[in-house]
Amino acid sequence: QQKVQQSPESLIVPEGGMASLNCTSSDRNVDYFWWYRQHSGKSPKMLMSIFSNGEKEEGRFTVHLNKASLHTSLHIRDSQPSDSALYLCAASRTGYQNFYFGKGTSLTVIP
Amino acid sequence: EAGVTQSPRYAVLQEGQAVSFWCDPISGHDTLYWYQQPRDQGPQLLVYFRDEAVIDNSQLPSDRFSAVRPKGTNSTLKIQSAKQGDTATYLCASSPLNTGQLYFGEGSKLTVL
Numbered sequence: 060q061q062k063v064q065q066s067p068e069s070l071i072v073p074e075g076g077m078a079s080l081n082c083t084s085s086d087r088n089v090d091y092f093w094w095y096r097q098h099s100g101k102s103p104k105m106l107m108s109i110f111s112n113g114e115k116e117e118g119r120f121t122v123h124l125n126k127a128s129l130h131t132s133l134h135i136r137d138s139q140p141s142d143s144a145l146y147l148c149a150a151s152r153t154g155y156q157n158f159y160f161g162k163g164t165s166l167t168v169i170p
Numbered sequence: 171e172a173g174v175t176q177s178p179r180y181a182v183l184q185e186g187q188a189v190s191f192w193c194d195p196i197s198g199h200d201t202l203y204w205y206q207q208p209r210d211q212g213p214q215l216l217v218y219f220r221d222e223a224v225i226d227n228s229q230l231p232s233d234r235f236s237a238v239r240p241k242g243t244n245s246t247l248k249i250q251s252a253k254q255g256d257t258a259t260y261l262c263a264s265s266p267l268n269t270g271q272l273y274f275g276e277g278s279k280l281t282v283l
Contacts, residue, residue: 065212091270102261102274103213147212151270156201157226158272160212 062086063150065161072138073169080164082148084129089150092124092131093158097145106146107133138168172196174275176262182281183252191247191278195264201225203272204237204247205261213261219245220267252282 065082072078082092091110095103109115109124109131116122121134129150135142145163175194183189195202201220205213216235217227221242230237234252239245249256259279263272 093270102276103272104274105271108270156218156220156265157215158203159215162212165210
């Protein structure tokens with residue numbers, strides 16, 4: 060059973076546009092969320108993490124978390140072709156170091 | 171600082187053959203993970219260690235897969251009697267204690283014919 064669900068599976072946005080990616084956990088025990096980015100043929104690298112309700116912004120990237128619904132979203136403004144990648148959401152529980160990943164959202168930014 | 175090192179980067183096997191993947195984590199990282207990532211999917215946890223102890227291997231297909239980390243540093247993942255369904259990239263990651271951030275190696279891409 061997939062503990063982390065991501066949507067959409069794939070997303071195409073024009074250069075300069077906004078990309079919005081969603082992630083929900085079906086495990087009510089999770090309370091930490093991470094977003095990783097994986098360029099084609101490369102390993103995943105952490106983009107952002109969020110542990111508290113609310114919003115966190117780093118440059119063009121904004122992450123939201125609603126702990127009541129176990130839903131997090133990643134928003135990329137002014138998308139660039141170099142943002143084209145597989146975006147992975149991961150979740151874990153306090154006191155544990157199991158990280159469960161979703162299947163990812165494949166983002167393509169068209170020049 | 172050196173990153174997570176994995177070898178070999180690629181392996182091609184016939185069904186029934188065995189293969190071992192090796193991982194050298196970042197120095198000082200006590201936690202080490204092995205993930206299986208099928209093409210165009212997210213990583214799926216196989217096993218993770220804290221130092222030399224296995225913490226969770228519940229997702230490891232125990233009849234053909236095994237993993238060890240004998241001295242709490244390097245680790246080996248072995249697949250015996252490989253099947254076509256094992257075709258995937260095997261990712262090793264390490265993490266310092268209580269930080270929650272994973273550092274991945276470049277992966278070992280396995281193709282079983």
